[in-house]
């Protein structure tokens with residue numbers, strides 16, 4: 001099969017028409033850069049107030065300032081507030097939830113997006129790596145959901161970031177793959193229990209998306225060729241292409257969808 005645009009990333013804005021999210025309040029972890037920052041931009045543009053929480057406070061503040069400046073003339077845009085969090089710290093996540101309530105009166109939407117992507121051959125994974133990966137990628141999602149649910153009302157929605165790595169093995173990424181498999185199943189567990197509170201819990205499982213996390217693929221031609229070979233659509237995804245599925249899961253379009261892991265991966269989970 002010939003590939004028309006090998007390695008090209010399609011970042012043109014997508015036309016997205018979902019029920020109104022205006023006036024809602026969202027918390028996004030890891031919103032300082034990458035997909036989290038893109039989610040913050042998309043939500044603020046649609047009139048959602050956003051609390052962006054990141055380990056890197058300086059980066060988070062810069063992103064919040066940029067989005068605020070971009071939206072300065074946009075009628076009805078939501079505010080973007082920056083705060084620090086280490087998602088491993090349950091109390092810190094609770095404080096983020098309380099900050100959102102203090103600033104905006106409620107929390108309707110929560111995206112557990114922060115994550116790390118470490119590498120090591122399985123035989124040599126250091127204790128510190130497996131502990132940090134499970135603490136950030138898995139415990140961080142659990143504590144985020146707990147903090148979210150403690151302040152949410154029925155009708156609210158949580159979306160976790162899983163990965164195609166939850167169902168496909170990637171050499172040298174055993175810690176990451178197993179953490180994302182845990183995120184996927186944790187999402188199903190949380191959906192069942194938080195369904196009692198009328199809170200939906202879903203996950204997105206992206207494939208290769210063009211962010212800092214995957215920049216090494218772009219910079220390594222053999223790795224890029226291998227990656228493209230495993231993607232039926234023959235290109236990496238752009239953060240923009242994760243936004244539409246995210247808005248769908250957050251919105252009333254998905255009001256009867258919970259415990260679902262939505263693959264947004266160009267088909268790579270099948271290869």
Ligand SMILES: NC(=O)c1ccc[n+]([C@@H]2O[C@H](COP(=O)([O-])OP(=O)(O)OC[C@H]3O[C@@H](n4cnc5c(N)ncnc54)[C@H](O)[C@@H]3O)[C@@H](O)[C@H]2O)c1
Nearest residue numbers: 030032033034035055086087114115161163208209211213
């Ligand atoms: N980029 C991809 O191809 C891809 C694919 C599948 C899944 N994902 C997942 O999507 C999510 C976002 O990925 P991205 O590519 O935008 O990543 P990224 O590395 O660009 O951004 C991650 C953000 O999380 C923050 N963070 C890291 N550890 C944290 C902690 N302990 N507490 C709070 N914040 C912390 C970082 O400071 C950073 O701002 C991650 O969960 C990632 O595993 C990414």
